[in-house]
Amino acid sequence: MTTEPTSKERKEPAYLFSEKQVAEKSALARHFLDSRARLNENVNQADNYLVKRFYNLDHNAYLEGALPAKYKELMGLAASACLRCDDCISYHLIQSYRLGVTRAEQEEALNVALVVGGTIVIPHMRRAYELLAELYG
Amino acid sequence: MTTEPTSKERKEPAYLFSEKQVAEKSALARHFLDSRARLNENVNQADNYLVKRFYNLDHNAYLEGALPAKYKELMGLAASACLRCDDCISYHLIQSYRLGVTRAEQEEALNVALVVGGTIVIPHMRRAYELLAELYG
Amino acid sequence: MTTEPTSKERKEPAYLFSEKQVAEKSALARHFLDSRARLNENVNQADNYLVKRFYNLDHNAYLEGALPAKYKELMGLAASACLRCDDCISYHLIQSYRLGVTRAEQEEALNVALVVGGTIVIPHMRRAYELLAELYG
Amino acid sequence: MTTEPTSKERKEPAYLFSEKQVAEKSALARHFLDSRARLNENVNQADNYLVKRFYNLDHNAYLEGALPAKYKELMGLAASACLRCDDCISYHLIQSYRLGVTRAEQEEALNVALVVGGTIVIPHMRRAYELLAELYG
Amino acid sequence: MTTEPTSKERKEPAYLFSEKQVAEKSALARHFLDSRARLNENVNQADNYLVKRFYNLDHNAYLEGALPAKYKELMGLAASACLRCDDCISYHLIQSYRLGVTRAEQEEALNVALVVGGTIVIPHMRRAYELLAELYG
Amino acid sequence: MTTEPTSKERKEPAYLFSEKQVAEKSALARHFLDSRARLNENVNQADNYLVKRFYNLDHNAYLEGALPAKYKELMGLAASACLRCDDCISYHLIQSYRLGVTRAEQEEALNVALVVGGTIVIPHMRRAYELLAELYG
Numbered sequence: 171m172t173t174e175p176t177s178k179e180r181k182e183p184a185y186l187f188s189e190k191q192v193a194e195k196s197a198l199a200r201h202f203l204d205s206r207a208r209l210n211e212n213v214n215q216a217d218n219y220l221v222k223r224f225y226n227l228d229h230n231a232y233l234e235g236a237l238p239a240k241y242k243e244l245m246g247l248a249a250s251a252c253l254r255c256d257d258c259i260s261y262h263l264i265q266s267y268r269l270g271v272t273r274a275e276q277e278e279a280l281n282v283a284l285v286v287g288g289t290i291v292i293p294h295m296r297r298a299y300e301l302l303a304e305l306y307g
Numbered sequence: 308m309t310t311e312p313t314s315k316e317r318k319e320p321a322y323l324f325s326e327k328q329v330a331e332k333s334a335l336a337r338h339f340l341d342s343r344a345r346l347n348e349n350v351n352q353a354d355n356y357l358v359k360r361f362y363n364l365d366h367n368a369y370l371e372g373a374l375p376a377k378y379k380e381l382m383g384l385a386a387s388a389c390l391r392c393d394d395c396i397s398y399h400l401i402q403s404y405r406l407g408v409t410r411a412e413q414e415e416a417l418n419v420a421l422v423v424g425g426t427i428v429i430p431h432m433r434r435a436y437e438l439l440a441e442l443y444g
Numbered sequence: 445m446t447t448e449p450t451s452k453e454r455k456e457p458a459y460l461f462s463e464k465q466v467a468e469k470s471a472l473a474r475h476f477l478d479s480r481a482r483l484n485e486n487v488n489q490a491d492n493y494l495v496k497r498f499y500n501l502d503h504n505a506y507l508e509g510a511l512p513a514k515y516k517e518l519m520g521l522a523a524s525a526c527l528r529c530d531d532c533i534s535y536h537l538i539q540s541y542r543l544g545v546t547r548a549e550q551e552e553a554l555n556v557a558l559v560v561g562g563t564i565v566i567p568h569m570r571r572a573y574e575l576l577a578e579l580y581g
Numbered sequence: 582m583t584t585e586p587t588s589k590e591r592k593e594p595a596y597l598f599s600e601k602q603v604a605e606k607s608a609l610a611r612h613f614l615d616s617r618a619r620l621n622e623n624v625n626q627a628d629n630y631l632v633k634r635f636y637n638l639d640h641n642a643y644l645e646g647a648l649p650a651k652y653k654e655l656m657g658l659a660a661s662a663c664l665r666c667d668d669c670i671s672y673h674l675i676q677s678y679r680l681g682v683t684r685a686e687q688e689e690a691l692n693v694a695l696v697v698g699g700t701i702v703i704p705h706m707r708r709a710y711e712l713l714a715e716l717y718g
Numbered sequence: 719m720t721t722e723p724t725s726k727e728r729k730e731p732a733y734l735f736s737e738k739q740v741a742e743k744s745a746l747a748r749h750f751l752d753s754r755a756r757l758n759e760n761v762n763q764a765d766n767y768l769v770k771r772f773y774n775l776d777h778n779a780y781l782e783g784a785l786p787a788k789y790k791e792l793m794g795l796a797a798s799a800c801l802r803c804d805d806c807i808s809y810h811l812i813q814s815y816r817l818g819v820t821r822a823e824q825e826e827a828l829n830v831a832l833v834v835g836g837t838i839v840i841p842h843m844r845r846a847y848e849l850l851a852e853l854y855g
Numbered sequence: 856m857t858t859e860p861t862s863k864e865r866k867e868p869a870y871l872f873s874e875k876q877v878a879e880k881s882a883l884a885r886h887f888l889d890s891r892a893r894l895n896e897n898v899n900q901a902d903n904y905l906v907k908r909f910y911n912l913d914h915n916a917y918l919e920g921a922l923p924a925k926y927k928e929l930m931g932l933a934a935s936a937c938l939r940c941d942d943c944i945s946y947h948l949i950q951s952y953r954l955g956v957t958r959a960e961q962e963e964a965l966n967v968a969l970v971v972g973g974t975i976v977i978p979h980m981r982r983a984y985e986l987l988a989e990l991y992g
Contacts, residue, residue: 212573220558220641232419237416246385253389258566277903286395287386289943302901303901349848358825360912360915395837497778522657527975555642557660688764697974707758779970823921
């Protein structure tokens with residue numbers, strides 16, 4: 171029988187920075203977070219049952235668990251960079267930053283994506299480095 | 308100026324198990340490793356300059372560095388599962404196992420891939436679970 | 445022998461709304477349709493034989509046939525959302541709307557894409573919901 | 582507030598054929614269904630919370646709803662063919678068949694995928710036609 | 719007005735080897751060509767109008783034209799390798815071989831794909847090298 | 856033993872036009888080249904060892920070799936168009952133009968991509984034709 175994991179097994183990660191703090195530090199992050207919030211409002215109003223469940227599942231995948239949340243965010247980053255989704259990359263860069271991931275660690279996760287995904291990852295990596303420069307500058 | 312990183316910064320990870328030990332434990336792993344070795348021999352004989360350099364670059368991306376090698380292998384796993392490359396998945400599952408990653412950790416990395424990549428990841432995840440069962444059984 | 449299907453078998457669908465009406469209702473649709481028309485003019489001037497044939501084949505795939513055109517547009521929508529092509533998504537959302545597809549039906553087609561394609565579909569789905577809000581608002 | 586949809590809104594589709602009947606009719610379908618069942622057993626034993634929820638979400642996306650289940654299966658087919666997942670294609674071909682979709686309808690859904698996804702879809706379409714020949718032969 | 723190009727502009731390439739000769743030289747090529755012929759027979763029997771047109775369009779894209787056919791086959795090879803379609807790779811390797819492309823040229827086209835597409839191309843490249851070894855051995 | 860190829864085997868291609876000349880001729884090219892230079896400066900400052908090596912490898916893949924550089928750029932173009940990377944498409948269109956590739960040749964390379972990659976390539980092809988019109992206008 172599958173039982174809902176206890177709070178001890180999977181719990182909300184402890185963020186070092188709020189989204190608001192990130193938005194104050196970086197104009198690129200602010201633009202991304204504002205645009206995402208505006209569009210999500212739209213999705214929330216639609217109140218689609220399956221979308222809500224999917225958002226919830228997505229949230230669950232990055233909680234603290236067998237793996238520390240910060241490494242799961244970096245896995246999300248590497249996967250997003252390989253799949254070349256700029257919004258997803260920005261999201262995971264910001265989440266990783268909020269969890270105390272260093273710039274060197276972010277770059278190594280992007281390097282895995284670069285090697286796995288090839289030069290088509292480069293345009294996305296360039297934009298990622300621009301955000302990294304603002305976040306860690 | 309870019310300088311070659313010192314051995315302290317990036318070094319070979321310490322494997323808990325050799326490829327041979329993995330091949331003895333799991334028939335699926337053995338089949339994959341044998342087939343990969345046989346085909347790589349073919350590539351090696353061609354002695355293509357750019358291919359050799361690319362192999363070397365690939366090797367470098369997973370060394371110990373700012374991030375522990377085991378988490379980079381799991382990033383490679385998540386990226387490979389999203390991109391739906393069975394051979395790459397098998398490779399990173401085995402590498403992670405050799406570095407002492409637990410089964411629960413492997414499953415969480417696959418969960419990130421599943422959520423990021425959707426149900427098209429499922430057929431690959433099923434085959435991954437078969438290999439996990441042999442490796443950790 | 446392959447014979448050109450008779451007009452009875454495959455025919456132009458009956459649109460409830462013209463592109464002009466859609467453009468008047470939604471600023472996002474107008475922007476998309478204008479930009480597409482402008483760029484297509486460019487392609488038309490090139491008068492490339494193979495491109496013209498491919499456009500024609502594309503047109504043929506969405507005619508009324510064994511499947512009603514509206515469901516084929518929704519298949520195009522689901523496929524486009526999985527492949528994460530914003531322009532293609534906008535196009536099929538508009539075409540489906542013109543054929544009388546309801547908003548609930550559009551959302552269900554997007555849900556198939558979301559589940560098949562995973563969270564990397566979400567940024568595109570968000571933008572799709574913005575267009576849906578304008579079309580059905 | 583999001584409320585669980587009532588059974589009237591989304592319900593299990595009425596299949597014309599059981600999986601067993603499909604397996605008796607087609608050797609290719611039988612091979613696919615057996616292999617899938619065997620591998621899923623493995624996944625079920627792992628009893629991973631997130632995987633179970635994802636399977637459940639996947640199941641929900643194809644229920645009867647605003648769109649008839651059979652068209653959602655064909656959307657899943659078109660999406661799977663574009664994303665070039667043979668297992669997913671086999672699954673949706675079989676599900677569509679079980680829901681009374683005609684061969685001509687299946688071919689038109691594959692045509693949408695072929696035009697959207699290009700010639701790289703062809704090797705998968707060839708294998709799909711082999712299964713179609715057994716199912717409808 | 720678009721006019722059908724004259725035979726001078728686009729014409730069938732002159733093959734140095736027939737498919738039969740290729741199949742006699744390489745067991746891998748023979749297996750691929752036989753399997754493809756068998757499955758295509760199936761598709762041909764279905765006699766689907768849009769599929770036939772798509773096959774014809776595909777054929778047209780690789781004729782002699784502004785670019786020599788051999789370079790277009792290598793473009794098809796690079797594209798197929800990036801998109802990781804083994805059947806497509808085998809097809810374009812064989813077509814290129816039939817048009818007199820050297821092994822060094824084939825390897826360079828694969829190198830473009832490797833760099834553009836990253837390490838996920840490697841498993842496909844390994845299999846491509848096995849076929850190259852048989853064709854040019 | 857792998858030896859560095861001699862300068863005779865792989866050498867820098869002879870460009871007919873400098874990037875500056877291209878930027879003067881086309882506003883779209885100028886915008887792309889400026890944005891790319893600005894973002895690359897950012898990446899260069901990070902001075903990441905693996906990124907630098909990957910850039911170098913990428914550079915090597917398009918040198919004169921067994922295949923003339925111009926055809927390798929067109930292979931990069933076809934691959935980029937199939938993978939639907941606008942920045943990569945712009946880059947290879949410009950590089951090909953600088954190497955004396957004619958507009959008809961560029962269109963044929965894009966046609967290979969269109970047929971291989973399907974209608975999802977069309978939005979990218981439309982933008983490519985806009986750049987072609989400026990470069991060759």
